[in-house]
Amino acid sequence: MVTAQPRPGAAGQDSLVDVLVQTAFVTMALLSKLGAEHDLSLTQLRVLGILRDRRLRMTALADFLGLEKSTMSGLVDRAERRGLLQRAVSATDGRAVEVFLSPAGLEAAERFRARVEQALVPLTSTLAPAEQRRLQALLERMLGAQAGPELDG
């Protein structure tokens, strides 16, 4: 879990939960580090990822991320100021604001995606191709069991 490696050297008596949590921390640390290189927080990265192929209202985006709409305002403000995304009042509802990636934002999202792919190779390539497929399948099945659309992203 949120614990340090048990004992440097004494491996393997962890539970699946421990390993899942460690994997999550390692992965997030990596994302975090890569993001920091471009001054992007994990949340900003998620926003870019989510908007890669859609245009969402503030509220929908907030729901996706599990955040308050007031938080979204600030988040979108900063990203917009940096030219990564844009706002537009909805054509059908004068109250609603739609958010979408700017060309620069889209390019940043693509570029980042490639960086992550590449940065994770040292980890994933530890496993043989068949094992990688098995791991992917197991994780997919596990994730499938998990509910809300707010959690992926």
Place this chain on the structure above:
Amino acid sequence: MVTAQPRPGAAGQDSLVDVLVQTAFVTMALLSKLGAEHDLSLTQLRVLGILRDRRLRMTALADFLGLEKSTMSGLVDRAERRGLLQRAVSATDGRAVEVFLSPAGLEAAERFRARVEQALVPLTSTLAPAEQRRLQALLERMLGAQAGPELDG
């Protein structure tokens, strides 16, 4: 990766990297949510986890978490104020400060660990016991490939 589920319904064309990242986000969201129930941030949870079975200097703790020592000061301040951990000047080096869990902090750490274990059951139990062992083994091998002690925790 940091992307939303491809298309609600169209599953499975993701790469291993995508799935790893999604797993990480789901896991972190869960930890985050459980932590929030006790007003504990992910970082505070990590501190509790790391100190569960050790006593560290401020600098060592900062290294473990990959943070600046000034950040540690604030983090430890707040946790100490809440009675979760304590500071003590090192017996051997008057400049150094050692940090360790208070009894309340230890109890909180244990309690939280159990909560996480329990909260992840819906996910892990999707897999048969043999599959769980296989998943754990695969992840462990993958993690083993990864370097620094700053990244676990």
Place this chain on the structure above:
DNA sequence: TATTGTTATACTCTATAACTATA
């Protein structure tokens, strides 16, 4: 009156820079 967003305010997390105390 209900919904969509924004603004005001406050707190945590984070970093950089300047500082104190000990080695």
Place this chain on the structure above:
DNA sequence: TATAGTTATAGAGTATAACAATA
């Protein structure tokens, strides 16, 4: 002089509450 921590300051991320505009 170098090292260990703290303090001052500033910015991002987060939430709650109050508000404006539209439905």
